[in-house]
Amino acid sequence: MNPQALADLSSRLPELRLLTEPGDLEHYGRDWTRRWTPAPLAIALPASIEEVQEIVRWANHHRVAIVPSGGRTGLSGGAVAANGELVLSLARMNRVLGFDAVDRTLTVQPGIALEAVHTAAREHGLIYPVDFAARGSCSIGGNIATNAGGIRVIRYGNTREWIAGLKVVTGLGELLHLNRGLIKNSSGYDLRQLMVGSEGTLGIVVEATLRLTDPPPASHVMLLALPDMQALMQVFALFRERLSLQAFEFFTDVALKHVLAHGAQRAIEGDYPYYVVTEFDAADERAQEVALAVFEQGLEQGLIADGVMAQSDAQAAALWRLREGITESLAPHKPYKNDISVRIGAVPVFLQDIQALLAHEYPHMEVVWFGHIGDGNLHINVLKPASLSDADFIAQCEHVTQRLAETLHRHGGSISAEHGIGLVKRAYLESTRSAAEIALMRGVKTVFDPNGILNPGKLFA
Amino acid sequence: MNPQALADLSSRLPELRLLTEPGDLEHYGRDWTRRWTPAPLAIALPASIEEVQEIVRWANHHRVAIVPSGGRTGLSGGAVAANGELVLSLARMNRVLGFDAVDRTLTVQPGIALEAVHTAAREHGLIYPVDFAARGSCSIGGNIATNAGGIRVIRYGNTREWIAGLKVVTGLGELLHLNRGLIKNSSGYDLRQLMVGSEGTLGIVVEATLRLTDPPPASHVMLLALPDMQALMQVFALFRERLSLQAFEFFTDVALKHVLAHGAQRAIEGDYPYYVVTEFDAADERAQEVALAVFEQGLEQGLIADGVMAQSDAQAAALWRLREGITESLAPHKPYKNDISVRIGAVPVFLQDIQALLAHEYPHMEVVWFGHIGDGNLHINVLKPASLSDADFIAQCEHVTQRLAETLHRHGGSISAEHGIGLVKRAYLESTRSAAEIALMRGVKTVFDPNGILNPGKLFA
Structure with a gap:
C-alpha cells in the first residue's frame, strides 16, 4: 500500500520534494534523542501552505501518519519517526515574510531558525526575546510546538507570550488563521494558545506572527x-x-x-x-x-x-x-534527561527530596544538575556508565523516573518544564496531569485530528 | 419537573443557599446589558468547590442549564439567565486564600472583586496590573471568563497573561487543577489558557492563582x-x-x-x-x-x-x-455597544472606513467613540434617541453591526476585543472566526460539557 500511497502523493503534488534514500530517512527521522531507530516512510519537504494542506488530505485518504518536523533539536522524541510515518519537514519554509513597525511583529515561516528570527528582529532595532542554546538549529515552529522556554524566561516568559498569530493546518487539512496579530480578541476559545505546546498533535504550524519588544538596557x-x-x-x-x-x-x-x-x-x-x-x-x-x-x-x-x-x-x-x-558537553555520555519544574516557592523542599532520592537511586552514576532556578525548572542529566548497555541504562533510569514522577506529583510539579512530553515522558504524563485532564486532552485531540494523522503516539500512547 | 429538580437540589445540598424570590431572580438574572428579561429558575450561591461540583452533577441529572455568575458587570450578556437556567453565583466565594512571596502569586476565590485583588496585592508591596473602571463590582472569575483587558493592556497585557493556575469545574462536575502556579510546564495542552476567555461555556472557575508584579515607577x-x-x-x-x-x-x-x-x-x-x-x-x-x-x-x-x-x-x-x-455617563442613554479591535497597524485605514460607515448609517444618532487605541481596541457606543423604541433602536443598530462586522472581517479585526461574545455578539462571530474555527470550538465545547449544561446559548446559538 505504501508505495502506492507515495505514488499518489507525487501525482497530487508533482512539484513536492520527496526523499526516500536511507540516509535521508535516518537524518530526518530522528531528533536529538537517540533512543529510537528512525524508520519513516518518506520525507516530504513542502514549499507552501497549500502543499502542507494537500499532504494532510493525502495522509487522511491513505491513513498515513505525519510527523511534523523542524530543526529536530527536541529532547523528548516529539519529532521522531520510527513507525513508517511521513516526515513533513518545514525546513524549506524558512523565510521572514514581513515586519510591521507599528504592531512590532515579525511574520515568519515555521522552518526559520530561532537565531535567524533574532537577527531579523535586531535589523529593526527590536528583539525576539526567547533564547536558548539550540538557537542556531532549532526552528520557530518547533519552539511553538513545545512552548520553548530557555534562559530568559525569568524576564520574558515562554514562547507562548510572544505569539501574536498563527496559521495552522489541522488534522483534516483545514487552514486556520488564529488571532491574526490582534492584541485584544475576546471572541471565543483561544485556539492559538491551544496550539502552542501541542507538540504537532493538533495541527501543523505553517506561519507565525511573533511579537517583538525593545532591547533590554545594557x-x-x-x-x-x-x-x-x-x-x-x-x-x-x-x-x-x-x-x-x-x-x-x-x-x-x-x-x-x-x-x-x-x-x-x-x-x-x-x-x-x-x-x-x-x-x-x-x-x-x-x-x-x-x-x-x-x-x-x-x-x-x-x-x-x-x-x-x-x-x-x-x-x-x-x-x-x-x-x-x-x-553539548554531555552529549557523548548519552545522558538520560529529566526536565522538571515546580513552583519557585516549592523549590527548596523539592530539591531536598530529589537530592535524597537521586543519591539513593543512582549511587554509581554521574548526575549533572543545571537549570533555570528562577523559573523552578531543573535539568537533571544522568550519564551512562561505559559499562552499561544503552538498554540497561535506560531501563534503570526509567525506574528512577517513576520515583521522580511520584515526588513531582507530591510537590505539584511538572514532568516536562520545557522539552515537551513527546515519546520520552509519555509514560509519566499522569504525574503532572490528572486522569480527567488527560481524557479532555484526548477529546480535544479527536476534535482537531479525528483520524489520528498528526504525530500519533506522541504525548499520549 | 423544575420544582422537583429544585427539591432534589436542596436535598442533595441542604446547606446550599438557594434564592427563588422574584426580586432575586431579576437581580441575579441579568448583567449590565439590559436587553433580556431575566427569567432564571433559581439562584444558587455555593460556598465551596464541592457545592459547585454537586450543583453541576445535579444539573446534568435534571438537564438544567447553569449560568455561572460573578459581578454581572458584563456588557455582552454572558451572565444573563433568561430561559429558566439556574444562576450559579460565585458571590459568596470571594476570599483571598493565600499569598506566596517567592512565587509572587495571590490565590483567590472567583467571586472576589478586582479592586479587592488590587488591595490584597498592594498589602504585599506588589500589584495585580489588570485594571478597568468596573473594578469595584466585577469579579475575578468574570475577568477570567472574558479575558478582561482594560486600561493597562499596553503595558501589562490581558488577564490571560496573569493566570498562573486555575481550579475549574467542568460540565460534568469534574474538578481540574490547571497549571498549579508553574512558570514552565510543557506537559500537553494548556487547558488553563483554553478556559481563559471561554465565557463560562467550558467550565466554572472556582479558584485562581494570579501572578503579581512589582509596582511601576512613579x-x-x-x-x-x-x-x-x-x-x-x-x-x-x-x-x-x-x-x-x-x-x-x-x-x-x-x-x-x-x-x-x-x-x-x-x-x-x-x-x-x-x-x-x-x-x-x-x-x-x-x-x-x-x-x-x-x-x-x-x-x-x-x-x-x-x-x-x-x-x-x-x-x-x-x-x-x-x-x-x-x-457610566452613557448608561442613561441605553447605548448600543460595539467593542471592536484590529491590529494596531491597521487602525488608521480601519478608522477611515468605519467613520464613513457610521456617518452614512447613523446620520441621526449620537455616536460616542473611545477606547484603547494603543491596543487597536475601539469602543463605539450608539446612543438611543428618545424618539425610538428600544426594539426599533436595537434593530437599527444590529443592521449597522452587520455592516461593521463585514468591515472588520475585511481588516482582520475582532467583533469583541474584551467584552466577550455572550448573547450580544453571537450573530457576528463569523466575522471574526472562520467556519472551521467555530466548528472546532463547538467540538471543544462538547468535550468539556457533553450535555450542554454550562451557559448554553452564549458564544454560539
Missing part, C-alpha cells in the same frame, strides 16, 4: 560560586529583590567539570559545589554599584563563596559558555 | 487635545517611541460632553474633536523633561492642539475620570 553578567544548595534560593531572592534580572541560571561542579573538559575556560579558581550565571540590567553606574553591593552582601552572609563580573562582551560570552555549553 | 498623567483623527496614531507613535507608556486612551468630544454633564471637571478650555489620556513612567526629572519635550514636539508638528499634565494625584484622578467616567 546588562552585566556575573558568575557566582555558592557553598551549598541552601544558598541557591537565598541568593536568588537577594538578587531578584535588588536587581532587574534577565537570567539566573545554576549548575553544579559536575556540570562545570564537563563543560571545562569540552573546551570552556575556567573563570573562578577553587572548587565549589554550585555555580550561578546571572545577567541583570546595568544601565548606569548606580546599577553597577547596586550589583556590587548585593554581591558583597551575599559574600558577607556566607551565601556566595566567590564570584566574577564580566568586564567585556567577550568575558560575558565566556561566562555564558559555562552554562550554555553543558548540554 | 508616573505622570497627561491629557492631550488633538486636532483630528489622523493625529491620533501619530501622537501614539511619538509617545510610544520616547516614553514608557502605561496607558494611552482616547475619546471624542461627544464622549467628553457626556462625562462633563455627568459631573467630571473640564481640564482643557476650548473644543477639540479628540482627546487622549496617557500615563507614562516618570521616575525622575529627566523623564519629565523628555515628556515635556515630546509634548512640545507634538505641538510644533500640529499633532497636539493643547494639553495638561497632572501636578498631583488628585489632578491625575480628575484627568482619568474624563476617560473612566464615560461608560
Whole structure:
C-alpha cells in the first residue's frame, strides 16, 4: 500500500520534494534523542501552505501518519519517526515574510531558525526575546510546538507570550488563521494558545506572527560560586529583590567539570559545589554599584563563596559558555534527561527530596544538575556508565523516573518544564496531569485530528 | 419537573443557599446589558468547590442549564439567565486564600472583586496590573471568563497573561487543577489558557492563582487635545517611541460632553474633536523633561492642539475620570455597544472606513467613540434617541453591526476585543472566526460539557 500511497502523493503534488534514500530517512527521522531507530516512510519537504494542506488530505485518504518536523533539536522524541510515518519537514519554509513597525511583529515561516528570527528582529532595532542554546538549529515552529522556554524566561516568559498569530493546518487539512496579530480578541476559545505546546498533535504550524519588544538596557553578567544548595534560593531572592534580572541560571561542579573538559575556560579558581550565571540590567553606574553591593552582601552572609563580573562582551560570552555549553558537553555520555519544574516557592523542599532520592537511586552514576532556578525548572542529566548497555541504562533510569514522577506529583510539579512530553515522558504524563485532564486532552485531540494523522503516539500512547 | 429538580437540589445540598424570590431572580438574572428579561429558575450561591461540583452533577441529572455568575458587570450578556437556567453565583466565594512571596502569586476565590485583588496585592508591596473602571463590582472569575483587558493592556497585557493556575469545574462536575502556579510546564495542552476567555461555556472557575508584579515607577498623567483623527496614531507613535507608556486612551468630544454633564471637571478650555489620556513612567526629572519635550514636539508638528499634565494625584484622578467616567455617563442613554479591535497597524485605514460607515448609517444618532487605541481596541457606543423604541433602536443598530462586522472581517479585526461574545455578539462571530474555527470550538465545547449544561446559548446559538 505504501508505495502506492507515495505514488499518489507525487501525482497530487508533482512539484513536492520527496526523499526516500536511507540516509535521508535516518537524518530526518530522528531528533536529538537517540533512543529510537528512525524508520519513516518518506520525507516530504513542502514549499507552501497549500502543499502542507494537500499532504494532510493525502495522509487522511491513505491513513498515513505525519510527523511534523523542524530543526529536530527536541529532547523528548516529539519529532521522531520510527513507525513508517511521513516526515513533513518545514525546513524549506524558512523565510521572514514581513515586519510591521507599528504592531512590532515579525511574520515568519515555521522552518526559520530561532537565531535567524533574532537577527531579523535586531535589523529593526527590536528583539525576539526567547533564547536558548539550540538557537542556531532549532526552528520557530518547533519552539511553538513545545512552548520553548530557555534562559530568559525569568524576564520574558515562554514562547507562548510572544505569539501574536498563527496559521495552522489541522488534522483534516483545514487552514486556520488564529488571532491574526490582534492584541485584544475576546471572541471565543483561544485556539492559538491551544496550539502552542501541542507538540504537532493538533495541527501543523505553517506561519507565525511573533511579537517583538525593545532591547533590554545594557546588562552585566556575573558568575557566582555558592557553598551549598541552601544558598541557591537565598541568593536568588537577594538578587531578584535588588536587581532587574534577565537570567539566573545554576549548575553544579559536575556540570562545570564537563563543560571545562569540552573546551570552556575556567573563570573562578577553587572548587565549589554550585555555580550561578546571572545577567541583570546595568544601565548606569548606580546599577553597577547596586550589583556590587548585593554581591558583597551575599559574600558577607556566607551565601556566595566567590564570584566574577564580566568586564567585556567577550568575558560575558565566556561566562555564558559555562552554562550554555553543558548540554553539548554531555552529549557523548548519552545522558538520560529529566526536565522538571515546580513552583519557585516549592523549590527548596523539592530539591531536598530529589537530592535524597537521586543519591539513593543512582549511587554509581554521574548526575549533572543545571537549570533555570528562577523559573523552578531543573535539568537533571544522568550519564551512562561505559559499562552499561544503552538498554540497561535506560531501563534503570526509567525506574528512577517513576520515583521522580511520584515526588513531582507530591510537590505539584511538572514532568516536562520545557522539552515537551513527546515519546520520552509519555509514560509519566499522569504525574503532572490528572486522569480527567488527560481524557479532555484526548477529546480535544479527536476534535482537531479525528483520524489520528498528526504525530500519533506522541504525548499520549 | 423544575420544582422537583429544585427539591432534589436542596436535598442533595441542604446547606446550599438557594434564592427563588422574584426580586432575586431579576437581580441575579441579568448583567449590565439590559436587553433580556431575566427569567432564571433559581439562584444558587455555593460556598465551596464541592457545592459547585454537586450543583453541576445535579444539573446534568435534571438537564438544567447553569449560568455561572460573578459581578454581572458584563456588557455582552454572558451572565444573563433568561430561559429558566439556574444562576450559579460565585458571590459568596470571594476570599483571598493565600499569598506566596517567592512565587509572587495571590490565590483567590472567583467571586472576589478586582479592586479587592488590587488591595490584597498592594498589602504585599506588589500589584495585580489588570485594571478597568468596573473594578469595584466585577469579579475575578468574570475577568477570567472574558479575558478582561482594560486600561493597562499596553503595558501589562490581558488577564490571560496573569493566570498562573486555575481550579475549574467542568460540565460534568469534574474538578481540574490547571497549571498549579508553574512558570514552565510543557506537559500537553494548556487547558488553563483554553478556559481563559471561554465565557463560562467550558467550565466554572472556582479558584485562581494570579501572578503579581512589582509596582511601576512613579508616573505622570497627561491629557492631550488633538486636532483630528489622523493625529491620533501619530501622537501614539511619538509617545510610544520616547516614553514608557502605561496607558494611552482616547475619546471624542461627544464622549467628553457626556462625562462633563455627568459631573467630571473640564481640564482643557476650548473644543477639540479628540482627546487622549496617557500615563507614562516618570521616575525622575529627566523623564519629565523628555515628556515635556515630546509634548512640545507634538505641538510644533500640529499633532497636539493643547494639553495638561497632572501636578498631583488628585489632578491625575480628575484627568482619568474624563476617560473612566464615560461608560457610566452613557448608561442613561441605553447605548448600543460595539467593542471592536484590529491590529494596531491597521487602525488608521480601519478608522477611515468605519467613520464613513457610521456617518452614512447613523446620520441621526449620537455616536460616542473611545477606547484603547494603543491596543487597536475601539469602543463605539450608539446612543438611543428618545424618539425610538428600544426594539426599533436595537434593530437599527444590529443592521449597522452587520455592516461593521463585514468591515472588520475585511481588516482582520475582532467583533469583541474584551467584552466577550455572550448573547450580544453571537450573530457576528463569523466575522471574526472562520467556519472551521467555530466548528472546532463547538467540538471543544462538547468535550468539556457533553450535555450542554454550562451557559448554553452564549458564544454560539
